[in-house]
Amino acid sequence: MIVNHGYFIRESETGYFKKYFMSLVNSELHVFSHKESETHIEMHILQGCFVTKIDEPIKKPKYWKGTKEKEFLYPVEIYLGGKFKVQTLLFEE
Numbered sequence: 001m002i003v004n005h006g007y008f009i010r011e012s013e014t015g016y017f018k019k020y021f022m023s024l025v026n027s028e029l030h031v032f033s034h035k036e037s038e039t040h041i042e043m044h045i046l047q048g049c050f051v052t053k054i055d056e057p058i059k060k061p062k063y064w065k066g067t068k069e070k071e072f073l074y075p076v077e078i079y080l081g082g083k084f085k086v087q088t089l090l091f092e093e
Contacts, residue, residue, distance in 0.1 A: 009073060009090035017090070044080050052086060053077040
């Protein structure tokens with residue numbers, strides 16, 4: 001069983017950035033609003049999904065309250081299918 005936990009950032013339709021906690025168990029990606037949350041707000045089966053693009057690192061917005069020592073965000077675009085289509089997730093590491 002492969003288990004990985006961590007944070008990612010997603011840009012909203014209004015242009016703001018929001019941080020989410022994720023739990024990756026085998027091929028299931030569970031998305032939580034925060035780390036202490038017991039119920040996921042989204043769940044994606046990653047079988048059949050693929051990375052469409054990995055962009056160059058971007059500088060964090062000034063108002064971002066994430067980890068201060070990390071200066072850049074690393075965008076990864078993945079195809080999830082269905083109504084989600086292509087999502088761009090930003091990682092601090």
